[in-house]
Amino acid sequence: MIYVGEGDKPVAVDVERFMRATHVLASDIDDPEAITDLLNTAQEVVEKATGRPFGPGEYRFTAAFGWWRRWWFPCCPVQDVTGIELIGADGVAQAQPLDGVRVAMGEDEPQLILAEDWAGLAVDATEIRVTARVGAAPDDPAARTAQRAIVLIAREWLASDMSMGDEGEVVPPRLSFGALRLIKQARYKRPHIYRGA
Known part of the structure; x- marks a missing residue:
């Protein structure tokens, strides 16, 4: 599955929403671009784990x-x-x-x-x-659950020290129990791959 739409991929949680959800003040953020990257990475994780891309x-x-x-x-x-x-x-x-x-x-x-x-x-x-x-509209119940997972994951990653792996890549911390539960609630798994009609 590859995004091929015109323009940027739909964003589930922007920096302003993240700040409201986590009670972070604008003065506490040194680099808003870094927060955007963190949110985009968390969205990729959640979309892949749930099978529910944001959109449409x-x-x-x-x-x-x-x-x-x-x-x-x-x-x-x-x-x-x-x-x-x-x-x-x-x-x-x-x-x-x-x-x-x-x-x-x-x-x-x-x-x-x-x-x-x-x-x-x-x-x-x-x-x-x-x-x-x-893709799910922002008011879809599964989308709201996935958005909460994105906020939780990004907040946890922001609060932790991102360690470096053996090859120099950034290794994010493991997902918390709360984030995994939210992902499980929103997960879609197709029942079949192929079937004759």
């Missing part, structure tokens, strides 16, 4: 293509499909029509459904590349 925004997914006509997205929610390409064994991508393509159960268990007469089924392809509008 456009994301691209790639999967093996073959006998199936129903595919479960690895994240939730999914609003709609905005593009499909099929990739042949030669690596060449061919754009496909969206007629006969739909998203089912987008809020709960998002699935890409290909109709029996979808033109792409006649193409000899090994991969499918799907672009879809994905």
Whole structure:
């Protein structure tokens, strides 16, 4: 899953919201850019762990293509499909029509459904590349839980000393029990990968 939308990726928690949530004063922050980076990193952690990107925004997914006509997205929610390409064994991508393509159960268990007469089924392809509008609105209950996890993680990272690893990379501290519980509450896990329709 790769963000491919126009402009910057939607931000779940900005610096001002973080400051309000943690009761940090503007005078206490030496480098607002560092806080922004910290929040963006915490958002990446939470989005990956929960399978719930913030948005909505456009994301691209790639999967093996073959006998199936129903595919479960690895994240939730999914609003709609905005593009499909099929990739042949030669690596060449061919754009496909969206007629006969739909998203089912987008809020709960998002699935890409290909109709029996979808033109792409006649193409000899090994991969499918799907672009879809994905992501939870800020007022979604799961999104609010994930936002609390982002604030908690960023606050913990800010309060701790980030240690350096063997290769010189920054090693963040382990996530606290509270952050892990919030992530678990918001987690989406798809029930299936492929299934014939």
